[in-house]
Amino acid sequence: MDFQLTDEQQMIQAAARDFARDEIAPIAHEFDASGEFPLETIQRMGELGLMGIEVPESYGGSGLDTIGYTLAMMEVSAADAAHGTIMSVNNSLFCNGILKHGTEDQKQKYVRAIATGDEIGAYALTEPASGSDAANMKSRAVLSDDGSHYVINARKSWITSGPVARYLVLFAMTDPEAGARGVSAFIIDAEKEGFHRGKLEPKLGIRASATCEIELTDYKCPVEDRLGDEGQGFKIAMGVLDAGRIGIAAQAVGIAQAAYEASVEYAKERKAFGQEIGTFQMIQAKLADMKTRLEAARLLTLKAAWAKMKAMETGSRFTLDGSMAKLFASEAAMWITHQAVQIHGGMGYSKEMPVERYFRDAKITEIYEGTSEIQRMVIARTETGLR
Numbered sequence: 001m002d003f004q005l006t007d008e009q010q011m012i013q014a015a016a017r018d019f020a021r022d023e024i025a026p027i028a029h030e031f032d033a034s035g036e037f038p039l040e041t042i043q044r045m046g047e048l049g050l051m052g053i054e055v056p057e058s059y060g061g062s063g064l065d066t067i068g069y070t071l072a073m074m075e076v077s078a079a080d081a082a083h084g085t086i087m088s089v090n091n092s093l094f095c096n097g098i099l100k101h102g103t104e105d106q107k108q109k110y111v112r113a114i115a116t117g118d119e120i121g122a123y124a125l126t127e128p129a130s131g132s133d134a135a136n137m138k139s140r141a142v143l144s145d146d147g148s149h150y151v152i153n154a155r156k157s158w159i160t161s162g163p164v165a166r167y168l169v170l171f172a173m174t175d176p177e178a179g180a181r182g183v184s185a186f187i188i189d190a191e192k193e194g195f196h197r198g199k200l201e202p203k204l205g206i207r208a209s210a211t212c213e214i215e216l217t218d219y220k221c222p223v224e225d226r227l228g229d230e231g232q233g234f235k236i237a238m239g240v241l242d243a244g245r246i247g248i249a250a251q252a253v254g255i256a257q258a259a260y261e262a263s264v265e266y267a268k269e270r271k272a273f274g275q276e277i278g279t280f281q282m283i284q285a286k287l288a289d290m291k292t293r294l295e296a297a298r299l300l301t302l303k304a305a306w307a308k309m310k311a312m313e314t315g316s317r318f319t320l321d322g323s324m325a326k327l328f329a330s331e332a333a334m335w336i337t338h339q340a341v342q343i344h345g346g347m348g349y350s351k352e353m354p355v356e357r358y359f360r361d362a363k364i365t366e367i368y369e370g371t372s373e374i375q376r377m378v379i380a381r382t383e384t385g386l387r
């Protein structure tokens with residue numbers, strides 16, 4: 001057992017921290033208030049290699065490992081969780097799946113564009129009537145008579161980066177009778193006919209991350225843009241989410257870290273009853289519990305990243321580690337940001353301090369990429385075999 005980071009891991013952590021502190025943190029409040037998509041910083045993140053951290057250099061990425069990705073996600077999300085969301089979709093949900101299941105052409109064409117940040121990627125699984133029950137989708141893909149393309153009719157909800165994405169990995173039924181085994185995955189080009197974006201979703205938090213509904217009407221997807229085999233789509237979707245959930249756990253750790261640091265600073269400055277509030281035992285107890293949960297969340301997240309790296313060598317699954325990390329880190333972030341607002345008193349409720357944003361941003365980590373209830377279900381099923 002060795003908790004020492006490698007030189008490469010420390011390098012990406014430091015690079016992400018410097019960039020996040022110098023270029024993201026100063027604009028986070030403004031973009032949260034306006035809800036505008038932060039295109040300029042996202043493009044800069046692409047130039048720095050933050051949009052395809054685990055993607056091999058031969059496909060335009062940084063060629064680093066999952067721990068490096070996880071550390072960078074923590075740093076970016078500590079400055080602004082919305083940037084973290086956009087980064088995680090490009091890295092985990094878009095590039096990972098194509099790297100694992102894609103053809104050489106798909107990797108060259110699509111992974112390169114997204115890993116370099118030249119284009120934005122998205123992942124479209126959820127539908128208006130199926131979120132947690134993802135296999136119960138209504139979207140359909142029908143193979144043309146000449147076998148050259150699929151005709152896809154789909155309606156997908158809550159698509160992160162939907163308003164700006166060029167390419168999406170989208171899931172639709174090719175065999176509706178077969179349930180989860182009838183789902184297939186496709187790579188969609190937003191510039192093709194039949195692709196429509198819905199209105200922007202107004203959100204509680206991660207407001208600079210743009211979200212909308214996506215509709216495909218008689219969209220023609222060439223067979224060579226199907227990802228993996230017909231009927232393998234649900235397993236691809238779940239495998240991608242196993243990795244994605246580690247990124248969301250890291251996002252939660254980043255938000256919680258920022259809330260903890262702001263609280264320590266405030267506790268040392270703010271005075272009540274003639275002394276710094278940080279000298280009151282009740283405030284110290286909050287800080288101690290915040291720090292302990294933060295470190296537990298960080299460890300579980302890094303352990304999951306390590307488990308994914310081991311699993312890549314052996315071909316085994318790391319579902320349990322990813323779900324436990326996401327469940328614990330997201331609930332820790334919600335609790336820690338709640339305490340942070342309390343420590344700041346009235347100022348914790350003010351838009352003039354960042355803690356109210358951390359509190360709003362933390363909530364999404366308990367919902368997307370599988371709610372806490374779904375993580376508990378996955379953990380219990382995987383660990384006990386019970387259904």
Ligand code: CAA
Binds near residue numbers: 085126133160239370
């Ligand atoms: N890896 C590989 N295969 C998997 C798998 C995994 N992690 N999990 C399940 N499978 C396979 C199963 O082995 C099974 O295969 P067989 O048919 O060969 O037996 C098949 O998939 C079906 O599995 P289940 O019977 O367990 O499926 P289910 O219908 O009961 O659903 C679920 C399982 C865990 C609840 C799943 O539906 C789920 O994860 N729901 C949550 C959806 C979700 O997380 N959505 C996130 C959307 S993306 C997003 O949110 C992005 C963002 O915000 C930025």
Ligand code: FAD
Binds near residue numbers: 126130157160203374
């Ligand atoms: P529902 O499934 O309707 O769940 C409602 C409640 O019931 C929840 O509390 C849930 O935990 C509970 N519940 C459901 N089933 C069970 C059960 N079996 N046992 C116990 N409790 C249960 N999706 C994408 O595909 N791509 C994206 O990029 C994306 N980005 C998102 C961004 C944002 C900001 C948001 C809010 C969502 C995003 N999503 C995305 C969708 C997200 O993954 C879903 O919202 C989430 O999986 C929950 O689905 P739902 O909203 O339909 O809730």
